Amino acid sequence: MVFSIDLLFEAVLFGVLLGCFYAAVSLGLSVAFGLLDIPHVAHPAILVLGAYCTYLLGTTGVDPILAGLLLTPVFFVLGVMIYRFYYETFERRGGTEAGVRGLAFFFGLAFIIEVGLILAFGVDQRGVEAAYIGSSLELGEFRIPYRMLAAFGVAIVLTVALTLYLSRTFTGRAIKAVGQDEGALRLMGANPVRIKQLAFGIATGVNALAGAVLIVVGPVEPALDRLYIGRTFCVVVLAGLGSMSGTLAAGLILGITESIVLMMLGASWAPAVSFGLLLLVLGVRPQGLFGR
Amino acid sequence: MSSIKFWISAAVVLAALVGMAFSGANEYVFFAGFVVLQFVVLASAWNILGGYAGYVNFGVPAFVATGAYAGLVVFKALGAPLLVQILMGALMSGLLGLMVGMLTLRLRGIFFSIATVAVIFILETVVLNWRFVGGATGLQLARPEPSFGFETYTRMLFAVMAVMAVVAVGISRYLQYSHIGQGLRALRDSEEAAECSGVPTLKLKLIACTISGALLGAGGAPMPMYLSFIEPASSFNLSYAVSTLAMPIIGGIGHWAGPVIGALLLASLQQIVTVTISSELNVLVVGVLLVLFVVIAPEGILGLVKSWKRSSK
Amino acid sequence: METILEVSGVRKNFGGFTALSDVSLAVAGGERLGLIGPNGSGKTTLINCISGALLNDAGSIRFDGQEVSRKTAHERTRLGIARSFQIPRPFRSMSVLENLMVPLAYVGGISGNRARTESMEILSHMGLAAKAQTLSSQLSQVELRKMELARAMAARPKLLISDEAMAGLAGTEVDEVLKILFELNGQGITIIMIEHIMQAVMSFSQRVVCLDAGRIICEGTPETVVGNPEVQRAYLGD
Numbered sequence: 119m120v121f122s123i124d125l126l127f128e129a130v131l132f133g134v135l136l137g138c139f140y141a142a143v144s145l146g147l148s149v150a151f152g153l154l155d156i157p158h159v160a161h162p163a164i165l166v167l168g169a170y171c172t173y174l175l176g177t178t179g180v181d182p183i184l185a186g187l188l189l190t191p192v193f194f195v196l197g198v199m200i201y202r203f204y205y206e207t208f209e210r211r212g213g214t215e216a217g218v219r220g221l222a223f224f225f226g227l228a229f230i231i232e233v234g235l236i237l238a239f240g241v242d243q244r245g246v247e248a249a250y251i252g253s254s255l256e257l258g259e260f261r262i263p264y265r266m267l268a269a270f271g272v273a274i275v276l277t278v279a280l281t282l283y284l285s286r287t288f289t290g291r292a293i294k295a296v297g298q299d300e301g302a303l304r305l306m307g308a309n310p311v312r313i314k315q316l317a318f319g320i321a322t323g324v325n326a327l328a329g330a331v332l333i334v335v336g337p338v339e340p341a342l343d344r345l346y347i348g349r350t351f352c353v354v355v356l357a358g359l360g361s362m363s364g365t366l367a368a369g370l371i372l373g374i375t376e377s378i379v380l381m382m383l384g385a386s387w388a389p390a391v392s393f394g395l396l397l398l399v400l401g402v403r404p405q406g407l408f409g410r
Numbered sequence: 411m412s413s414i415k416f417w418i419s420a421a422v423v424l425a426a427l428v429g430m431a432f433s434g435a436n437e438y439v440f441f442a443g444f445v446v447l448q449f450v451v452l453a454s455a456w457n458i459l460g461g462y463a464g465y466v467n468f469g470v471p472a473f474v475a476t477g478a479y480a481g482l483v484v485f486k487a488l489g490a491p492l493l494v495q496i497l498m499g500a501l502m503s504g505l506l507g508l509m510v511g512m513l514t515l516r517l518r519g520i521f522f523s524i525a526t527v528a529v530i531f532i533l534e535t536v537v538l539n540w541r542f543v544g545g546a547t548g549l550q551l552a553r554p555e556p557s558f559g560f561e562t563y564t565r566m567l568f569a570v571m572a573v574m575a576v577v578a579v580g581i582s583r584y585l586q587y588s589h590i591g592q593g594l595r596a597l598r599d600s601e602e603a604a605e606c607s608g609v610p611t612l613k614l615k616l617i618a619c620t621i622s623g624a625l626l627g628a629g630g631a632p633m634p635m636y637l638s639f640i641e642p643a644s645s646f647n648l649s650y651a652v653s654t655l656a657m658p659i660i661g662g663i664g665h666w667a668g669p670v671i672g673a674l675l676l677a678s679l680q681q682i683v684t685v686t687i688s689s690e691l692n693v694l695v696v697g698v699l700l701v702l703f704v705v706i707a708p709e710g711i712l713g714l715v716k717s718w719k720r721s722s723k
Numbered sequence: 724m725e726t727i728l729e730v731s732g733v734r735k736n737f738g739g740f741t742a743l744s745d746v747s748l749a750v751a752g753g754e755r756l757g758l759i760g761p762n763g764s765g766k767t768t769l770i771n772c773i774s775g776a777l778l779n780d781a782g783s784i785r786f787d788g789q790e791v792s793r794k795t796a797h798e799r800t801r802l803g804i805a806r807s808f809q810i811p812r813p814f815r816s817m818s819v820l821e822n823l824m825v826p827l828a829y830v831g832g833i834s835g836n837r838a839r840t841e842s843m844e845i846l847s848h849m850g851l852a853a854k855a856q857t858l859s860s861q862l863s864q865v866e867l868r869k870m871e872l873a874r875a876m877a878a879r880p881k882l883l884i885s886d887e888a889m890a891g892l893a894g895t896e897v898d899e900v901l902k903i904l905f906e907l908n909g910q911g912i913t914i915i916m917i918e919h920i921m922q923a924v925m926s927f928s929q930r931v932v933c934l935d936a937g938r939i940i941c942e943g944t945p946e947t948v949v950g951n952p953e954v955q956r957a958y959l960g961d
Binding site: 589592593596599600602603610611612664 | 800875877
């Protein structure tokens with residue numbers, strides 16, 4: 119284990135970029151689970167699905183980030199459909215095992231997506247090509263891969279845009295409120311179900327763009343969704359359910375921690391970091407940093 | 411079904427299965443039968459926490475692998491016989507269940523479920539870096555001679571798994587009708603109302619989680635002997651996670667017979683499909699069936715039978 | 724009569740929001756206390772803190788001479804605090820009879836035929852005997868409310884907190900529930916009633932406490948409290 123300030127600094131720098139990326143891929147979950155309280159364990163699977171769709175568009179020559187943008191409305195519609203189905207089947211009817219069924223449903227969905235991807239694309243990794251993938255920016259002694267900068271850029275824009283939307287627009291604020299007080303919303307004339315539907319659609323649409331960023335950062339494989347359950351839930355729980363700004367802070371903490379562990383212990387320990395951090399938060403401070 | 415009827419039926423079934431192991435049947439029957447019986451154990455174990463208490467364990471592979479690796483360690487280090495391997499597997503997995511439970515069962519159900527996914531990754535990482543158990547490449551094992559007069563080791567494993575299946579179903583049935591089962595059902599239906607009715611919900615959840623974990627570990631412990639081989643990739647197999655969840659849900663959660671029906675049907679189906687088509691497709695079929703049942707027939711096959719009986723009255 | 728419940732300086736925060744600030748209240752054994760206040764005033768939070776569904780952040784809660792504010796809800800139930808829920812929470816997979824057998828088993832330690840007999844007695848008092856074998860998920864609203872009270876009674880409480888047991892019920896149904904509460908009080912059970920239906924509160928309570936924005940703003944006989952200008956302002960606004 120070689121330890122030097124330079125290496126540490128580079129790890130932290132990389133961790134910051136990585137952390138913003140983690141925040142971006144967790145945004146959809148922050149809305150779906152943090153705000154709407156839906157047990158959306160299929161979020162990472164849809165993220166990976168978005169990455170693969172980006173790959174498909176990439177084979178026709180479309181730039182990955184552009185592909186992500188094109189996929190966003192498609193995934194929005196997908197999200198609306200999934201929420202509608204979930205609501206009609208589980209939330210509306212209730213019943214003795216509603217909680218178990220909802221969880222099992224999303225788990226099954228995630229599983230079907232993963233196996234579907236394996237059958238369609240095989241277990242090997244798939245990547246995309248773009249001008250900014252493969253080369254690095256050189257700042258003095260440090261080299262920052264351009265693809266990380268691209269991911270960082272998109273992540274920041276996405277996070278800021280979503281946060282502004284949720285706090286400045288009427289529908290955005292309705293989305294923030296619907297998780298806490300449906301009754302008040304109803305009194306204001308808004309339909310909570312349609313708000314939640316819209317929110318879930320947005321969460322899924324954002325996920326498409328996040329998936330594009332995912333495949334820009336590195337090649338993807340179908341099993342990636344399981345790893346990202348750890349990363350996204352870690353970020354959302356660490357941030358505190360319902361806190362959008364916390365997502366960025368939590369992402370940074372995770373990114374930097376993972377980057378340092380990667381530097382000190384190597385790649386085989388890195389996946390356990392997010393899960394370990396998640397368990398730590400659940401044990402010590404389950405409401406997270408900024409939770410309600 | 412009254413207790414006497416259950417235990418007599420169980421004894422008859424057990425005698426038949428063990429008797430089969432001494433017969434001249436094709437070796438493949440025992441090879442595949444082991445898997446089916448193992449799923450009866452795993453599904454019943456899962457149901458104790460998932461069906462009775464309503465807490466969904468996504469981390470079945472972690473518990474099964476803990477059982478397998480615990481058994482392996484005592485075999486490799488001490489030359490322990492199969493029974494000791496199984497007891498060790500149950501002990502370590504039970505402890506794992508208790509720890510995960512203490513960490514997360516105070517929180518909402520989804521946090522427990524996510525924590526069980528976390529456990530898969532963390533344990534897999536530990537195993538990958540542990541040379542004694544073979545790390546990523548795994549270990550080959552030399553099986554000892556079969557005891558109790560069985561012709562082959564696989565036949566013995568089949569018989570042992572048959573015993574374990576009866577034990578697991580027996581425990582599961584006992585719990586369902588016991589004082590604990592009553593409390594679990596109450597807390598599953600409404601944790602708040604259960605607390606206000608004097609039910610010590612956390613304690614009961616921990617008990618269910620520990621017993622469930624222990625049985626999962628016991629079911630996993632014979633794996634190294636069964637395969638003569640152990641490696642992380644097959645031990646932490648995702649198929650375990652989906653199948654073990656799907657079987658009680660398809661059979662009917664909340665009742666001891668549900669996992670048995672689900673396991674017998676699904677595991678047999680899987681053995682057929684894997685042989686005729688691919689193993690990915692097989693696992694996809696299970697996933698699709700899971701979602702279908704969760705959406706259309708949430709009470710599982712048992713529920714369908716119940717409502718069919720009611721409507722035909 | 725002796726004080727059976729003593730709430731002193733209780734405070735409860737949710738993040739930055741203060742739901743209860745410095746609430747103090749004493750309830751005498753066998754008393755009929757009404758707890759009123761506009762929506763969001765903290766009534767349910769207060770009884771959640773008393774029953775143990777929530778843990779208060781500051782202050783103390785003494786029941787029957789014991790400090791209970793750090794005890795779990797089920798421990799408090801075993802000590803004698805029972806409550807019904809604003810939105811009924813039946814054990815949906817169980818029949819009405821089986822619902823009652825849970826507290827009988829877990830508080831009273833009774834099971835089997837003895838439990839069945841005692842459950843039927845309670846159900847008869849509540850007028851639910853005919854529904855004993857019905858699945859609780861199939862009950863009507865008023866039947867659910869009665870079952871909530873019946874289940875609370877099966878825990879053999881010394882103190883019963885009824886949280887809006889009559890909300891949304893029609894006239895005669897309100898009277899049915901009110902009659903049950905009077906009977907229970909007649910058996911010596913202290914009752915705290917949270918209600919919005921003013922007539923019920925007036926006719927039932929010996930003493931009324933009014934909450935607003937997490938504080939007690941008035942305490943006294945029903946007439947005094949209802950006639951208090953601050954109370955009227957809290958309900959009707961300025």
